[in-house]
Amino acid sequence: MHVLITGGAGFIGANFVHQTLVRHPDAKVTVLDKLTYAGNRGSLADLGDRIDLVVGDIADMDTVDPLVADADVVVHFAAESHNDNSLRDPSPFIRTNLVGTFTLLEAVRRHGVRFHHVSTDEVYGDLELDDPAKFTPDTPYNPSSPYSSSKAGSDLLVRAWVRSFGVEATISNCSNNYGPYQHIEKFIPRQITNLIDGVRPKLYGAGENVRDWIHVLDHNDAVWDIIEKGRIGETYLIGANGEKNNKEVVELILELMGHDPSDYEHVADRPGHDMRYAIDNSKLVQELGWTPRYTDFRSGLQATIDWYRDNEAWWRPLKAEVEAKYASQGQ
Ligand code: NAD
Ligand code: DAU
Numbered sequence: 001m002h003v004l005i006t007g008g009a010g011f012i013g014a015n016f017v018h019q020t021l022v023r024h025p026d027a028k029v030t031v032l033d034k035l036t037y038a039g040n041r042g043s044l045a046d047l048g049d050r051i052d053l054v055v056g057d058i059a060d061m062d063t064v065d066p067l068v069a070d071a072d073v074v075v076h077f078a079a080e081s082h083n084d085n086s087l088r089d090p091s092p093f094i095r096t097n098l099v100g101t102f103t104l105l106e107a108v109r110r111h112g113v114r115f116h117h118v119s120t121d122e123v124y125g126d127l128e129l130d131d132p133a134k135f136t137p138d139t140p141y142n143p144s145s146p147y148s149s150s151k152a153g154s155d156l157l158v159r160a161w162v163r164s165f166g167v168e169a170t171i172s173n174c175s176n177n178y179g180p181y182q183h184i185e186k187f188i189p190r191q192i193t194n195l196i197d198g199v200r201p202k203l204y205g206a207g208e209n210v211r212d213w214i215h216v217l218d219h220n221d222a223v224w225d226i227i228e229k230g231r232i233g234e235t236y237l238i239g240a241n242g243e244k245n246n247k248e249v250v251e252l253i254l255e256l257m258g259h260d261p262s263d264y265e266h267v268a269d270r271p272g273h274d275m276r277y278a279i280d281n282s283k284l285v286q287e288l289g290w291t292p293r294y295t296d297f298r299s300g301l302q303a304t305i306d307w308y309r310d311n312e313a314w315w316r317p318l319k320a321e322v323e324a325k326y327a328s329q330g331q
Contacts, residue, residue: 002028004071006058006104007078008051009033011182012118014043016077016220021050023224032056032067033078036092042314043181058100061107068107073114073227076104079154082185083122083147084331087271090146097150098157105161108169115169116227117158121212121237122148123173126274129210134280135173137235144272155235162233170230172223174238175279178300179216180307184315185322187211188301191250191264192308193315195257199323202331205269207247210276214240215294225288239279240292249301256302268330 003020007013008031020029029051033039044053056063058078068074078100080086080093101117108115124135125142141156143149161167182189191201222238230236251261284290294300308315 001026001073002030002071004030004032004067004074006032006074006076007039009035009039009041009043009053010077010081011038011186012177012216012219013077014040014181015179015216016075016223017044017047017051019217019220019224021047030054030067030071032058032063034058034096036080038081038183040181040314059095059103061103064103064107065110068104068113069111071113073116074104074108075116075118075223075227076101077118079151080147082183083145084185084270086145086147086150090150093146093150097147097154101154101157105157105167105169109161109165109167112168114227115158115167116223117155117169117171118223119155119171119173120148120151121173121175121239121277121279122274123152123155124277127276127278129208129276131276134278135237136280137237137283144274159233168232170226170232171235172226172238173235174219174222175212175214175240175242175277177216177219178213179304180311181314182216184318187246188249188253188304189308189315190322191253192257192305193319195253195259196309196312197319201250201253201264202267202326203246203250203264204267204273204331207250207266208245208275209273210243210245210278211249212239212278213242213244213249213297214238214292215300218292218294221293222284222288222290225284225290229288231287236284236288237279237281238284239281240295241279241281242295242297243276243278244297252298252301253305256298256305
């Protein structure tokens with residue numbers, strides 16, 4: 001089996017590449033990644049020549065077409081992924097998330113290759129804090145940010161290519177991931193690396209926004225289950241019942257790192273900040289038998305803290321620029 005993994009030098013993609021080589025030791029793995037600010041060769045360095053890394057753009061058909069022609073399955077992680085960046089400059093989100101997905105779809109259509117599209121729960125908008133509801137595959141799309149609307153658009157392209165052209169594709173929409181190799185612009189690694197640097201964690205607004213945390217390894221196990229057992233044309237929601245508000249998460253990071261849990265600061269809120277995400281995972285669990293393995297958030301977070309402590313060389317070169325960007329907007 002030849003697996004083409006787009007965005008395999010990013011957070012979730014790099015974990016997926018490692019997991020693929022364990023789950024399918026005989027698979028040939030090719031990574032297509034543009035190595036934007038979010039891609040990191042170092043996340044794949046331990047794999048040596050067990051994989052091929054092609055540095056290129058998913059929106060460039062000349063790059064994409066021969067790689068897809070040679071693959072049995074394309075697993076599509078590549079994206080511009082950060083909401084705050086999409087508020088500063090939406091343009092790369094449109095090119096990569098929409099034009100890039102379109103380009104891949106045209107290639108898999110031409111060559112009859114199986115496609116899995118990795119997407120986000122943010123396409124459904126947000127829920128109220130006191131709403132007992134969770135997102136299901138039938139929840140109407142209602143994205144809030146340039147990031148989430150570009151992902152919503154990419155999902156709809158996939159659905160149309162399945163229906164109109166018979167492309168063999170599945171879609172997954174997952175909640176917030178945490179774990180090793182996550183870029184330090186994101187909430188959890190930003191606070192961990194701030195504390196390593198002696199800087200207080202920064203909470204947007206009141207910190208009441210809820211995210212449904214899942215360990216990245218559980219997300220990726222579900223993606224492989226969907227590729228192997230999912231029904232073509234179907235959408236599966238991935239989540240592990242991990243709802244927590246941002247204040248609780250910051251307090252736990254502070255405690256686990258030996259600080260007073262109240263030693264954080266409130267900073268400017270994100271414009272249009274989604275209040276709550278929550279996933280109903282029953283379709284995935286009942287139909288495909290997936291179960292999450294890393295459900296103890298406290299120990300998963302401790303392991304993630306240890307990873308950032310042990311891998312400072314991986315994130316240190318990024319830190320000053322990330323913090324300068326946030327500081328320029330009061331965050
Ligand atoms: P990331 O930003 O860490 O990694 C994205 C990767 O894509 C990087 O390696 C980057 O270099 C690459 N890339 C960007 N533009 C490209 C282009 N034009 N051509 C080729 N490569 C390009 O993102 P992530 O957090 O790992 O997210 C991966 C996917 O999972 C995304 O599609 C995202 O929408 C989705 N997702 C993320 C989460 C989460 O919590 N992080 C949750 C649900 C879904
Ligand atoms: O739900 C899935 C989505 O989760 C993915 O599609 C996105 O790619 C991924 O980035 C993530 O989006 P969020 O916007 O939820 O993640 P982020 O890490 O940026 O922020 C998590 C929460 O923490 C959010 O409510 C904003 C808040 N926050 C973030 C930062 C960076 C803070 O309070 N302080 C911070 O410094």
